[in-house]
Amino acid sequence: MLDRRALLLALLLCAGTALAADPLTYGAKAQQLISKGDFVQALDELKAATSRFPYDQELKHQLAFTYTELAKRDLQSGRYAQAAENFRQAHELIPESKELALMRGIALYLNKDYVAARDELLQSGEGSESLVYLGKISYDTGDLPGALDFWRRAKELDPANKVLAGLIEKAERELPVESRMDKGYSSMFDLSFDAELPPGLSAEVLDALESAYNTVGADLGVFPTARIPVLLYTKKDYRSVTAGPDWSGGLYDGKIRLPVGGLTELTPQLRAIIFHEFTHVLVAELTHGNIPTWFNEGLAEIEGRKLFAPKLPQLDAAQEKHLLPLADLSGGFSGMGGGKAWMAYQQSFSMTSFMVQRYGWYSVQEILKYLGQRADMNTAVSKALADYALDLNGVMREWRESLPAAGTGGGSQ
Structure with a gap:
């Protein structure tokens, strides 16, 4: 009897081992995990399966699909380097897929790895x-x-x-404007400037940009590795190229654009604008554009006003009824008239500088990190300020309570 039981147990174990070794079983288990959205576990299952059955095409395609789904999640969360790596793994499994080459090229472009992105996109065909x-x-x-x-x-x-x-x-x-520009370079910046501008001004601008790179980078905790294009225009060319409002002193749209016509040297105000616009470069790097305008402009105003503080009246409690709602401040400011734009920038500066002073730069960096992961502003604030048990409404309440009483502030902020 004992021998028969041992034999039966051995047969069952062998059957279980054979079943586990069946590629269909691996595939079915992985498919269950995929249907539940557990792509990481499915990836582990399929990697183990393809190592045992390297010639099974169905397993190979399932593994490529899983890498692709993980890459898409990485793209949505702003993890562009990881997305590119997962697309690469998928493409190695299905090298004939032009779609995977295209997706990897896009991920590399978003990660500003332009040389590798170009190579990958050229392989993806003429679509x-x-x-x-x-x-x-x-x-x-x-x-x-x-x-x-x-x-x-x-x-x-x-x-x-x-x-x-x-x-x-x-x-x-x-x-037509840029084709007649001269060029200048520093360690991180490619400068194009109108040939009519004073020759020494371009060198001073490059020095200010390098200073901004170090100073603002330390505050926001990021130092870009891709070169940053900067263009200096006459005021007429700036208006024709950007179509910006009359009050605009600079623009960042993937390139820093500055109107400097008429200047013979770097002024404190231009230096402040350079720091302001460079802040937008870093904010874009961290958040991939997922940021309300008031927070973006508030951070840029903080950095710019360290160098040149305009003589503006300080916001106080008496002005609360004139404050703009967050919904208005979350969209672009370029369509605003001069008076409303002034209030938008001043209020953005006041709210954001309060957050830096009350909660510190590290908390601001955490907010930017969560925004970069596609969180909305309220979620990003709630996560970053979890130790304070505050959400965005709580922060705005504390900011309003911090405004000085009417007539006690004075001066500039």
Whole structure:
């Protein structure tokens, strides 16, 4: 009897081992995990399975699909380097897939790894989307004619694409101005400037940019590795290129654009604008554009006003009824008239500087980190200020309570 039981147990164990070794079983288990959204565990299962059955095409395609889904999640969360790596793993499993080459190229572009992105996009074929991103790489690296060539070819394939039409129109507006510009360089910046500007001004601007790189980088906790394009315009060219409001003193739209016509040397006000616009560079790097305008502009005002503080009346409790709602401050300011724009910037500065003073730069860095992971502002604040048990409404309440009584503030803020 004992021998028969031992034999039965041995048979069961062998059957279980055979079942576990079956690629269909691995695939089914992985599929269950995928259907539950547990891609990380599914990845472990499928990697183990493909190592045992390296020629099973179904397992290979399941593994590639899992890498792709993880990469898409990374893209949504702003983890561009990790997304590119997961797309690479998927593409190695299905090397004939042009779609995977395209997706990896896009992830590399978003991570500002332009050389690798270009190589990957060129492998993905002559589709409209790959041409759009090849154009973006050319544009971001200062090759406007190259960008226009790619975008015009993309437009032939996708003539109804309004976004593409906007890119072409913008580049065509900039090309006549930028084609006659001189060039200058420093360790992290590529400078283009109007040949009519005083020759010493460009060198002073580069020095200010390098100073901003170190100072603002220390406050926000990030030091970009990709080179940053900066353009100095005459005031007339600045208006024609940017179509910005009359009160605009600078712009960051992927490139720092500054109107400096008429200046012969770097003034404290221009230096402050450089620090202001460079702050937008870092905020974009950290949040990928997922940030309310008031917080973005508030941080930029903090950095700029360290160098040049305008003579502005301080906000006080008596002005509370005139304060702009957060909804108005969360969108762009460029469409505002001068008076409303002044209040928008002053209020943004007041709210954001209060947050820095009350909760510290580390908490601000944490808010930016969560925004970069696609959290909304309230969630980002709640997570970053968990030790204070505060959400965004709580922060705004504390800020309002901090405003001085009417007539006691005075001066500039």
